[in-house]
Amino acid sequence: MTNANPNPLLEVDNLHVTFTTHGGTVQAVRGVSLSLKPGETLAIVGESGCGKSVTARSLMRLLPEHSSRITGGSIRFKGRELTALNERQMRELRGSEISMIFQDAMTALNPTISIGEQIMEGIVRHRKVSRSEARKQAIEILKLVGIPNPEARLKQYLHEFSGGMRQRIMIAIAVVCEPSVLIADEPTTALDVTIQAQIIELFKKLQERTGVSIIIITHDLGVVAKIADRVNVMYAGQVVESGTVDELFQHPQHPYTQGLLGSMPRLDMEKDVPLTPIPGTPPDLFAPPKGCAFAARCPYAMKVCGAYPPEPVSVSASHTAACWLQDERAQNVFQPPIKINIKSALG
Template sequence: MATLLEVDNLSTSFFTYAGEVQSVSGVSFHVDEGEAIGIVGESGCGKSVTVQSIMRLIPNPPGKIKNGQIRFMGRDLVKLTEKEMQKVRGKDISMIFQDPMTSLNPVLTVGRQMTEVLQRHERIGKHEALARSEKYLEMVGIPNAGRRLHQYPHEFSGGMRQRVMIAMSLLCSPKLLIADEPTTALDVTIQAQILELMRDLKEKINTSIILITHDLGVVAGLCSRIVVMYGGKVVESGLVSELFHDPQHPYTWGLLNSVPRLDAKSRGKLIPIKGSPPDLLNPPRGCGFAARCPHAMNICLEQPPAYTEKSPSHKVACWLQDSRAPKVNRISGAQQEVVV
């Protein structure tokens, strides 16, 4: 399977009056053609800044891509001019944002906003653009699509607005679709419908997907690989089966232990991750998770860990992988203990 997108050592910072906020630091991952990957982590871990860097939507000033390459179909997006990027956005790479109400223009009809995308990138007439827009609204499950094209965003429910955003993002048959927490503002029933819709569309048009979320459970049914971020860095990445059944980083353990399990025999209290994320104005010298990790050692506070390859697809950045570190077992959903 060919690689569609390759992010290599990406670093993005925001220069504020208080200093440099190192939002993303040395992030690397790839997306293959027709593949869906999930990027997970707490709020503020750098997920959204990473994908906004891919789309070149970082406002400058105060933001800036300091280092790294973003290779998409053989081209480094970092080196493209703004005019060249405008031809990529919406056509080759599309993005679904968190809140559809703020993403859609409230004073323009849905049809006007959808046809604008087509007329800009494909130079087709208004009637043909309306016909294709209606087809895509029907594809994402919106009834009476022809009539709904002439309505305004406030006349749609939250779930329907998100479906409009998905339809709009797919109009030009993009090779890569980035979904930045597309189900955050929706209730549980609509969340399931949106994820099922994205799964169906992926199979129908073979679009690669990057799904951004803070919930590991959301990506289980859609993605083949997971990238776990913390403090602006990738701490673990691997196949879904590897991260769910053999997680190696204490932060990944914490994320899994904080997810409700309906199939668990003993349904005790969820185990939260104590403490707060690191201050990216003054990032820690060693491992970013050391201050919250129950297994932290002295070296964790002094030096950042290198990546250990557990398998060709599974990598983890943690000092517990060192042969001199104590052996640690993860006790799923109950407790964590150190075996001396």
């Protein structure tokens, strides 16, 4: 959790990413800013297609080489500008300084190579140690992530592990070289609820041990409440609201965040609690609207919302919302339609 050092480890400023497709140019990420302090956990939430994965992959510079482009903004990590690094320099950072866990272990891991070889590969590459030392470290990390009988398990292949165990192996590979930033893109989505909770506990344990900063992309508010310090809410390639977990759960300021809180499932939720989907669909990112991207779906939209994009406004020192309702000249139409009880979200 948050540590005393206030300097950001990672700072993204006004990032823009586009994809060139047959249908034209997709503006997938449109001015995303975020910062991450040492030891902190930032959650990124938002509907499917809003640019969460593209933002995450930009940090790793793992976007499709030919079809995508970072067209603006900066990504500073420990004082270095990542957008300016070449592939060789990025390869040195990946795994050793910044690691990523993908949603689907089955496609992210190699089914034709033993688990041990896949874990040792990173250790040998980044730590320049002997194979026997790498093997020792691989056994240690498998123990740490909770895989029983690691000596024997090292020789096995992906298909010999359950879904939860595969996710633990991905985590082992991601953290074995003790990166300072761990990016987890929907790491629990494919797992059943009990295993999800165990994986979240594992992230917390790893963070306590190593002080790693975590960016977690998730659809689950229970996961957010359990692990995150702060939350960025994304909509149509932009961050529309950002604040601490308490601020966003108890005083959501952006109508989109309010809608999202009522529409997202939670780890701890009783089966019969109804979810209220936000009516309408996100805008077309081939031709994003010139005003607020959420205006067409917003119950409070004013004329200005369709005409000019809202700038982020500070609600508190740690809380911003990009919404015209925050303008002091706006009428007070604001009636948060739902209240989330953080105690119940925390389970």
